[in-house]
Amino acid sequence: MRTDQILTRLERVFARLDREPERPAHLQTPQMSRHRVVLLGSTLAFYLAIVVAVLTTSWLVRLDWQIMFFRPYEQWPQLHAFLDYLVVLGQRGPTAVMVAAWLGWRSWRQHTLRPLITLGVALLLLNVTVGSVKLGLGRLGPHYATEIGSAELFAGGDIFPSGHTANAVVTWGILAYLASTVVTRRVLSVVSAVVSLSVGATTVYLGTHWVSDVLLGWSAGLLILLALPWFEPLIARTEAYVFDLREMLRRRAETGRMPAPVVSALTPLLSAGGKWQLKPVTAPAEGPSAAPAAATPAGAATGHAPAHRTVVHPAGRPHLIRSERTPVTPVGSRRPAHTAHTERAGTRGTAARPVAGG
Numbered sequence: 001m002r003t004d005q006i007l008t009r010l011e012r013v014f015a016r017l018d019r020e021p022e023r024p025a026h027l028q029t030p031q032m033s034r035h036r037v038v039l040l041g042s043t044l045a046f047y048l049a050i051v052v053a054v055l056t057t058s059w060l061v062r063l064d065w066q067i068m069f070f071r072p073y074e075q076w077p078q079l080h081a082f083l084d085y086l087v088v089l090g091q092r093g094p095t096a097v098m099v100a101a102w103l104g105w106r107s108w109r110q111h112t113l114r115p116l117i118t119l120g121v122a123l124l125l126l127n128v129t130v131g132s133v134k135l136g137l138g139r140l141g142p143h144y145a146t147e148i149g150s151a152e153l154f155a156g157g158d159i160f161p162s163g164h165t166a167n168a169v170v171t172w173g174i175l176a177y178l179a180s181t182v183v184t185r186r187v188l189s190v191v192s193a194v195v196s197l198s199v200g201a202t203t204v205y206l207g208t209h210w211v212s213d214v215l216l217g218w219s220a221g222l223l224i225l226l227a228l229p230w231f232e233p234l235i236a237r238t239e240a241y242v243f244d245l246r247e248m249l250r251r252r253a254e255t256g257r258m259p260a261p262v263v264s265a266l267t268p269l270l271s272a273g274g275k276w277q278l279k280p281v282t283a284p285a286e287g288p289s290a291a292p293a294a295a296t297p298a299g300a301a302t303g304h305a306p307a308h309r310t311v312v313h314p315a316g317r318p319h320l321i322r323s324e325r326t327p328v329t330p331v332g333s334r335r336p337a338h339t340a341h342t343e344r345a346g347t348r349g350t351a352a353r354p355v356a357g358g
Helices: 003-017 034-055 059-070 077-090 092-110 114-137 163-177 182-206 211-255 260-269 298-302 338-346
Strands: none
Touching: 034 059, 034 211, 059 211, 077 092, 077 163, 077 182, 092 114, 092 163, 114 163, 114 211, 163 182, 163 211, 182 211
């Protein structure tokens, strides 16, 4: 696809985003209220308590081993097929695509990039925070445990906290965070909570995570959602930067479609009626910005005065060959009349030529 076609399609997208939001009152940015700060502090304390409980091999680790020996996937095998599909709601790829499609449609309807940028910021925070803890603690999963009763930390694993659970909390919770009304926000909060709890419990049933992994994953995802209002200024600046970049690309597209030397060389050749005229053209300056060779007179290289190149055709061949056809002009006919060729062919010796130095 050519560059001008890509710019044209981008221009259509941004032309819609340029408009004012259809419902400005429903696009209020969440604020870091006192209630949210209290929830953030409580969730952070719970997060740290779980990490300390696992590091000290406390009762929580013993509970992990008891549930692992219980083997839930063997107790209710009839649920296995259904839960294999349910756990997909916590995988990063499928959920990100589904939620991004919905938020992309909302961005299109509300003429703003904030929903998509907010999703991107939330997923970036999720990857950085959860990924760093996973790699730092290096805990092994139930299927790879080596010592009974051990926390299995610093053994090269990557399951603490549960990435499926944290991703389900953030990905589905972002829909409630970006809800337009209070009622919609409450309904989506309940739905996202049910989905994230179900995904976390499913990973314990399948034996891929300890119970403590799921608890830490829930709290990790909730911390990201509660801290998002602090990143709203960054989201606004990013959106403004994208629109500023669009304006810069638009100006370049409008002024750079045809090089200036080509425009200056072709402009004197066009008459008001759309026909070619023999007018003197000043020789272009030497350097990289010189006019193309097609607009340079043949005598310029030998030191003669610049002149137009006049194509002479025999009387018996009135039509132009492909390489000698006149370029299409904004107005006028595509090809000069045949009488003009015969007149120029018959008056070759008296053709008007510019005076030297003109």
